[in-house]
Amino acid sequence: MGENKSEILQGTLDLMVLRTLDIMGPMHGYGIARRIEQVSEDSLLVNQGTIYLCLVRLLQKRWIKAEWGTSENNRKARFYSISKAGREQLAAETENWLRVSGTIGRLLEWKEAR
Amino acid sequence: MLSALYRIMARIRAAFRSRALDAELAAELESHLSLLVEEELRRGAPPEEAERRARIKLGGAAQLREAHHEVRGLPFLDSLCQDLRYAGRGLRRNPAFSAFAILILGLGIGANTAMFSVMNVMLLRALPVKNPQELVEFIRWDPRGTMMGNLPDAVFRHLRQDTTALSGIFAIMPDSRVFRAGGSTERATVHEVSGGFFSILGVNALFGRTIAASDDLPGADHQVTVLSYPFWSRRFGRDPSAVGSTVQVNGRACIIIGVMPDGFFGVDRGELPDLWVPLGSDTAYWAFGRLKPGVSIPQAQAQLAPLFHRAIESLRDEMHSFAAPDREAFLAEKLLLLRVTTGAPGLRWRYWENSNTLKVLLGMTGLVLLIACVNLTNLLMARSAARTQEIGIRMAVGGGRRRILRQLLTENLLLALLGGAAGLLVAVGGHRLLVTFLTGNLYRVSLDFRLDGRVLGFSLALSLLTGLVSGLFPALRSVRKRFLPVMQGTSQGRGAMRLPFARKLLAAQVALSMVLLLGAGLFVRSLRNLSAADLGLERQNLVMMSVDPSLSKTIRDRKVFWTQLTDRLATLAGVRSVGLAGDAVFGNGGWNSTIWTRQPDGSEQHAQIAFNVVGPGFFETVGIPLLNGREFGEQDQGKSAPVTVVNRAFALRFFPGQNPVGRTFRTSETRLEIVGIIGDAKYGDVREEPRPMFYLPLFQHLEERPYQLHVRTTSESAAAIAAIRHEIEAVDQDISIGRVRTVNQVVHDLLQHDRMFAILAGAFGLLALLLTSIGIYGVVAYNVARRAAEIGLRMALGAQRSDVIWMVMRETLLVLAAGVALGLPAAVAAAHLLRSLLFGLGPSDPASIVWAVATLAVASAFAGFLPARRAALLSPSDALRQE
Numbered sequence: 001m002g003e004n005k006s007e008i009l010q011g012t013l014d015l016m017v018l019r020t021l022d023i024m025g026p027m028h029g030y031g032i033a034r035r036i037e038q039v040s041e042d043s044l045l046v047n048q049g050t051i052y053l054c055l056v057r058l059l060q061k062r063w064i065k066a067e068w069g070t071s072e073n074n075r076k077a078r079f080y081s082i083s084k085a086g087r088e089q090l091a092a093e094t095e096n097w098l099r100v101s102g103t104i105g106r107l108l109e110w111k112e113a114r
Numbered sequence: 115m116l117s118a119l120y121r122i123m124a125r126i127r128a129a130f131r132s133r134a135l136d137a138e139l140a141a142e143l144e145s146h147l148s149l150l151v152e153e154e155l156r157r158g159a160p161p162e163e164a165e166r167r168a169r170i171k172l173g174g175a176a177q178l179r180e181a182h183h184e185v186r187g188l189p190f191l192d193s194l195c196q197d198l199r200y201a202g203r204g205l206r207r208n209p210a211f212s213a214f215a216i217l218i219l220g221l222g223i224g225a226n227t228a229m230f231s232v233m234n235v236m237l238l239r240a241l242p243v244k245n246p247q248e249l250v251e252f253i254r255w256d257p258r259g260t261m262m263g264n265l266p267d268a269v270f271r272h273l274r275q276d277t278t279a280l281s282g283i284f285a286i287m288p289d290s291r292v293f294r295a296g297g298s299t300e301r302a303t304v305h306e307v308s309g310g311f312f313s314i315l316g317v318n319a320l321f322g323r324t325i326a327a328s329d330d331l332p333g334a335d336h337q338v339t340v341l342s343y344p345f346w347s348r349r350f351g352r353d354p355s356a357v358g359s360t361v362q363v364n365g366r367a368c369i370i371i372g373v374m375p376d377g378f379f380g381v382d383r384g385e386l387p388d389l390w391v392p393l394g395s396d397t398a399y400w401a402f403g404r405l406k407p408g409v410s411i412p413q414a415q416a417q418l419a420p421l422f423h424r425a426i427e428s429l430r431d432e433m434h435s436f437a438a439p440d441r442e443a444f445l446a447e448k449l450l451l452l453r454v455t456t457g458a459p460g461l462r463w464r465y466w467e468n469s470n471t472l473k474v475l476l477g478m479t480g481l482v483l484l485i486a487c488v489n490l491t492n493l494l495m496a497r498s499a500a501r502t503q504e505i506g507i508r509m510a511v512g513g514g515r516r517r518i519l520r521q522l523l524t525e526n527l528l529l530a531l532l533g534g535a536a537g538l539l540v541a542v543g544g545h546r547l548l549v550t551f552l553t554g555n556l557y558r559v560s561l562d563f564r565l566d567g568r569v570l571g572f573s574l575a576l577s578l579l580t581g582l583v584s585g586l587f588p589a590l591r592s593v594r595k596r597f598l599p600v601m602q603g604t605s606q607g608r609g610a611m612r613l614p615f616a617r618k619l620l621a622a623q624v625a626l627s628m629v630l631l632l633g634a635g636l637f638v639r640s641l642r643n644l645s646a647a648d649l650g651l652e653r654q655n656l657v658m659m660s661v662d663p664s665l666s667k668t669i670r671d672r673k674v675f676w677t678q679l680t681d682r683l684a685t686l687a688g689v690r691s692v693g694l695a696g697d698a699v700f701g702n703g704g705w706n707s708t709i710w711t712r713q714p715d716g717s718e719q720h721a722q723i724a725f726n727v728v729g730p731g732f733f734e735t736v737g738i739p740l741l742n743g744r745e746f747g748e749q750d751q752g753k754s755a756p757v758t759v760v761n762r763a764f765a766l767r768f769f770p771g772q773n774p775v776g777r778t779f780r781t782s783e784t785r786l787e788i789v790g791i792i793g794d795a796k797y798g799d800v801r802e803e804p805r806p807m808f809y810l811p812l813f814q815h816l817e818e819r820p821y822q823l824h825v826r827t828t829s830e831s832a833a834a835i836a837a838i839r840h841e842i843e844a845v846d847q848d849i850s851i852g853r854v855r856t857v858n859q860v861v862h863d864l865l866q867h868d869r870m871f872a873i874l875a876g877a878f879g880l881l882a883l884l885l886t887s888i889g890i891y892g893v894v895a896y897n898v899a900r901r902a903a904e905i906g907l908r909m910a911l912g913a914q915r916s917d918v919i920w921m922v923m924r925e926t927l928l929v930l931a932a933g934v935a936l937g938l939p940a941a942v943a944a945a946h947l948l949r950s951l952l953f954g955l956g957p958s959d960p961a962s963i964v965w966a967v968a969t970l971a972v973a974s975a976f977a978g979f980l981p982a983r984r985a986a987l988l989s990p991s992d993a994l995r996q997e
Contacts, residue, residue, distance in 0.1 A: 029142055030149040047173030048146065052139065056186045060124035061117035073152055075145040078138070085117070 013054050014063075015097065016040070018082055018090040021064060026081040028071055029055060055080060063089050129188040139182055147172055193517070197524035204525055205532075211497060212529065215490055218885060219533025219580060222486030224540025225479040225878070227573040231545040233472060234568055235383070241457050242377060244316025245404075248281075249381070250411065250451040252401040256443040261450070264398040270308075272425035273401070273449075279414035281406045282314035285399035288385060292662060292850040294362035295349060301660075301852050302345070302388040304363075305380060309392065312340075314404050315381070322357035322372030329392040337368040338392065343376040345388035363391065365848070383457050402454065411451050422449040435782045437708050437720045470951060471867060475548070477944070478630065478878045483576075485626045487584040489885045492619045494526065494588035496896055505592050515593045522589035523582070530581025534573050538565070541573070551870040616893045617929050623889050624933020624970060625940060627882035631969055632941035634879035635962030636952055637872040643954030644865050650795030650804075651699065652737025653857045655690075655827045657835055658698050660852030661842060662820035673751075673816055679845050680729065683825060686841055688834045690826040693732030694812055698822035700860045703798025704807060711768045711779040723764070724797070724805065729812040733759070733792050735826045743775040743790030751813035758786040762794045764806035786810075800864055801953055820852070830856050871951060883969065887977035894926055895981040905985050906993025915986040922985050926978025934967055941966065 013036070020035050021027060027035070032055070033048040045051060058064045063086035071077035082090070128135055150171055154164035172178075183192060205212040240246045252273070254262045265273070265285070274283050285308040293302035309327035318324065319340065329338055341349075341356070350356040360367050368391075379386045381402055393399070405414055426447055433441045498505070508518055542565070663675050680692045697704050704724035711719050733745050741762060750757055758779075765774045774788045786808075794804035812821070823842075827834050835854050842851060898905070905918055945957035955962070 028145070030146045033146075048150070048171050049143065049173035049175075049178040050181075052142065052178065053181055053185045056182060057121070060121040060128075060186065062120045063117065071145050071149060073145075073148060075148055076141055077145040078142050089117070 010054075011093075013045075014058060015090070015093050017051070017054055017058060018063060018086055018093075021080060021082040022087065022090055026067070026069075026079040028069075028077040028079050030071075030077075032080065058086070062086075125186065125188055128186045129191055132183070132187060135182075135186065136179065139179065143172065143175060143178070193520070194524065197521045198528060200521060201525035201528045205529065208497075211493065212532075214888075215493060215529050216532045216536050218486045218489055219530060219577075220536025220540055221881060222483035223530075223534050223537030223573060223576050223580060224544060225537075226483050226576060227534075227537050227541035227569065228544030228548055229472075229476055229479045230572045231541055231565065231569045232548050233476075234566070234572075235545075236472075238456060238568065239566070240455050241381060243381075247453070247455045248405045248407070249315075249454045250403050250405060250414070251381075251454045252283075252403065253450040253452055254447045255450050256447045258443055260443070263400060265401040266398045266425075266429060267396045268428055269422065269425040270399055270401055272421050272428070273403075273418060276418055276421055279406060279409050279417040280403040282310050283401065283403040284308045284310040284314050285393060285401045286311065286380065287393060287397075287399050288387070291364045291389070291391075292362075293349075293389065294365075295359075299850055301662075301850060302363075303386075304389045304391055305385070305387040306393045307380075307390050308399075311380075311390070314402075317374070317378055319372035320375040321354050322370070324372055324374075325390060325392055337363075337366055338371045339363060339368050340372045340374060340390040341370060342374055342386060342388055342390075343378070344386070346373045363389070381454060381457055403451075411453065415449060415451055418449055418451075422447075437710075440708070470947070471871075474871065474948060474951065475874065477947075478633065478875060481626055481630050482878050482881055483580065485623055485630075485882050485885050487580055488619050488623050488626070489889050490529075490580075490584040491588060492616055492623075492889050492893065494585060495591070495616055495619075496892060498522070498588045498592040501592070509593070519589055519593050522592055523585055526585025526589065527578060527581040530577045530585070531574075533580070534577030537577070538570075538573055541565075541569070551866075551874065617925070617932075620886075620889055620893055620929045621932040621936060623882075623886045624930060624974065625937030627879070627886045628934060628937030628966055628970060629941040629944050630875065630879040630882045631966035632945055632962055633948065634872070634875040635965045636945055636948060636955065636957070636959060637868065637875045639955055639959060639962055640952045641865065641868045641872040644800050644868055645861075647796075647800050647953070649800065649857075649861070650738060650793055651857075652826075653861065655830055656699070656736060656857040657825045657827055657830070657838065657854060658857065658860070659823050659838075659854040660698070660820050661823050662850045662852070663846065663848075667818075669816060669818065672818065673813060675846065676729070676813075676816075676821065679823075679842065680731075682845060683823075683838060683841055686837060688828050688837065690828060691731055691735045692826070693735035693824045694729030695732055695822045695824060696727035696812065696815075696819075697797075698860075699736055699795075699797065699824065699857060700799070700864060701822065703802075707781055709779050709781050709808070723808060725808045725810060726797070727810045727812045727815050729821075732809075732812075732824065735824050736795075737826075738795045739793040741791045741793055742773065743788070745790055745792075746809075746811040750811035754814065756784045756786050756814065757789045757811060759790040759792055759809045760788055761792050761804070761807045763804040764808055765791050767806050800861060820850075830858065868951070868953070883973050886970075887973045890926060890929065890974050890977040891980060894922060894978050895984075897925065898922060898981045898985045902985075902988060902993045905988055906990040909988070909990040910994065918986045918988075919979075919982045922982035923975070923978055926974055926982075930971060930974045934970065938963070938967075 016036050016039065017032055020032055020039075024031075024035065029051055030048070033045060033051040036045060036051070037048070055064070055066075059066055059080075063083055064080050065083050066078050066080050069077060069079045147168055150168035151164050154167050155161065159167060183189065241249070243249070251263065252265050254265065254269075270283070270285055273280075276283070287306040289304045289306055290301050291304045293300055307325060309325060309329055312318075312324035313327070320343065322340075324340055325338065339361070346352060346356060354373075357370055357372060360369055362368065374390075380390075405411070426445060430445060433444055436444065505518060505522075509515065661679070663672055667675060676694060680694060683689055683692045704726040706722050707725050708720055709723050711721075713719055728746065730747050730750070731745065733740055743759070746757070746759065760774060768774070768779065769777060774791060776788065778785050778787050780786065792809075796802050796804075797807065825838055827838075835856075839851060839854060842849060905921075908921075909915075909918065942958045942963075949957055
C-alpha cells in the first residue's frame, strides 16, 4: 500500500516530516500528523495513521531518530527528532525542490502567457 | 545510497522482530488515539462520538498494521511464510494425494540423486590427500596416438632427478603376493610403491609409520609392509599390536611397520590394495608426481621433455627385438601429464570415457524422473480442477492472480521439497546398491558415500526444478479466468479438467514408458543371448584355479611338481582330465607377441597376435575341438623342436585356403612349426569376435610363476571342488591356491554389467509402467465420475453394459495408440544408443518391441478397465439423480 503510492507524494510527505521536525524539534506521531494536516489542508494524509508508514521509512533510512517518552496526557509515546543525516537530506531535497518547482512554475507561466 | 543500504538492513532486522515491532506500533497508535479523543472532547463532542471520530481520523488499525509490515519488513518473506503455512494445511487436508505425490517424486528424485552420488564419488570428488590439485599422472604417448600409463624403470629414474617442475615423483606397481600370518595363507593384493609415495601424498599412518624413502634405496631391507585399514580389520581384528609383528610375504619374513587410516586407498578408487610394500621390481611403473606450487601442466611438460627424451634414448639399445615401426614409435614418444585431482582416471575411463554404463543409467533415471513429473502434472491438473471453486472464490474476493499463482507454486515446491527429502532416503540406500551392481566382484572399489554438499545441492536443485516443471502449467491454468463459471454454479465450471490435455499427458507417459520398456526388453534378451552364447569350449563342469608352488622350487623341481600334480589329479574320482595354462580361460585373454609370417613373395609380414602357454591335454580338458594335426603332448618339452598350435581364425588370416599344419612363423625368439589347428574359442570376453591366437607348449616355456589349473570334473559340486583342493595340498604344503572358480562362475561375473542393466532397466520399466497405469486410471476414473449422468442417461435409453464399457475403454485405447505411435520411434532411436551394450540382437529387435507394446497394452487396458467396469455397473436412476 505505502509502497505503491506515487513517488512524488511519498517524497513530499518525507520532506514535510523532516522539515517539521527540523523546525519544531522532537515530536510524537500525533503532533507531526496534526502539523502536516494544518499545513497541507488534509491533502497529503489519507488518515493520521499513515504518518507511521512514513516515519518507519525515515527511521530505517536513519534520517530521523526515535525515543520513548511521555506525552502531554501522560501516556507512553515515541518522540521523533531529525538526525544529522536527515538535516543534510533535507537541505539537499529543499534545494532540489526549489529548483524543480521554479522550473515547473516558469514552464506553467510561460504556457499561460501564450 | 547509504540510506538505501540502511533501509535494507533495517528491513531484514525487522523481519526477525515482527512481534516486538507490532507491540511498539500498537502502543504508539494507542497514545495517538487518546490524544485524538482528547482533541475531539475539547471540541465539545460527547465521549462516544469523540472516540468514533478519533478512530476514523486515525484509520483502520488492521490495514495500518498490514501496511506497516510491508513498509518495514520483508513482505516477500512474510507472504512466503504465509504461503508455506497455507500449503502445509492443503497437503495435510489431502493426505492420500500428498503421500502419492511425495512417493513418486521421491522415487524419481531418489534414483537421480543416487546416480549423481555415485558419479560424485567415482568421478568428481577430490582425493583425500594433501593438495590433490597438484597431483599429475605420467602418460607416454607415441605418434600413432597410443597412450600408455606406465613408465619404464629407466625413464622413472631419469624423471626423478628433476627439481624444477616437480616437488616429488612416486611409482606404483600393482601385484599380488602370498600372505601368511597366524597359520593361514591367502593371496593379497599388493601395491609396490616407491619411497616417496606416502610422503608426497602427504598422508600419515594410523599406527606405526609409512614406507619411507630409505626403504626404497638399493640394498635397503625391502621386507617391510604397511596394511590397509580393511585388510588390518579383517586379518588382525583391528589389533594395534599387529604393527611390529612379523608375517610371511611370498615366503619371506616381513615386518608390519604401519596401518593406514580408513578411507585411504592411494590414488585410484578402483584399486584398493591389502598391502603396500617397497618397490622391488624394476620393469615399468604407474607413475605420479606432484607439481611445485604455481607450476602449470604445460610448463611442467616443457621442463620435463628433454629429460624424458634422454631417458627414452637411453633405452634405444634394448629395443632391438622390437619390430622396426614399434621401435620408431617408442623412440618418438612424448610425455603427457594428466591432472589427477579426483584420482587416477581408472574409474573414469572404465565407467565414463570408455563405457556407456553411467550414461545409460543416467538416461534411464532421467526418464523415470520425467515420467514422475508428467504424472505429477496430471495429478495436479486434476487437483486444480477440483479446486476451481476455491480459487474462483479467492479471485472473486480480490485475491491477486499473481498472489494466487505464487501460492499454488509454493504448494508445488513444498511438495517437491518433501519429495526431494524422500528422494534422499532412496538415494542413501540406492547408491550403495548401484555401486555393488556397477563393480560387482570384478573390482575392489574404495568409495566414501557420505552425502556431501554437492549431492545435497543437486538433490535440492532437482527438487525445485521438478516442482516448477510439473507445477507451473497446472497453476497457470488454475488462475485463468475461471471465476465466471464458478459463480454461475454449473457442473462444468465446478470441476472440469480439460481432458484433451490430460490425454496428451497420458500419451506422453505411455511414450516415455515405451522407451524404458523397450530398453528393458532389449537388455533382458541380450543377457539371455550372452548367457547362452557359444563360447567355443565346454562350459559345464570346468573348474579353474591359480596354483603357485612354493618359491624355493627350482625350474627342474617345478617341472616334476606340475607333472606330478596333474597326474595325481587326473586319477581323482570325479575328475575327467586336467590341463595347465599360463592364462586362464576368461582370464586376461592371453598375452600379445609380435610374429612374422613369410608371404608367398618371400617377404615377411608382422602382426601383434595374442598367445597363451598350455600344457599337454589342455584343449581336450577345456573342450576346444582339435580340427587338424595334434595337441601338445609329453614330447613337447625342454629342448624339443619348437612347435605351436593355432586357432582357426589364425589359420584363416595367415594361411587362407591352405592347411597350415607343417607351416612355420617366427617370434622375436624362435621359429615355430604349426603342429595343430583348434577351433575358435572366446578367451577374454563373451562378446569378443573370434581372434587369431597361437599356443605354445608350457613345458618348453616353463617359468617360475603360478599357472592356471583347469580341471574337467563330472560335477560342479562343492565336494568335488574341495576334493581337488585337498589333493593339491597333499602334494605340497607350501602351495598357495588362488580362488577356485568354475567357468560358469567366471562368465557369470563377466556378465555382471549386463545383468545389472537388465535388472535396473526392468525395475525402472516396471516403475514407469506402474506410474503410467495409475495416471490412466486416475484420468479415466475422473472422466467416468464427471460423465456419470450422461452414462446413466444412455443406459436409461437402452445402451448395453458392453456399450458403456466400450465407450470408456475407447478413451484408454486412444491414449495407448497415440502413446505407442509416439513412443515407438523414440524408443527405437534411444535403443540405437544402446547398440554397443547389446549382444546378438539389434536395437529394433522385433521380439522386444512386441513385448514392450504388449506389456504396455495389458497394463493400460487393465488400468482403463477398472473405471469402465464401474461405469457399466452404475445404476441409471442413481446416476441421473446425482445431477
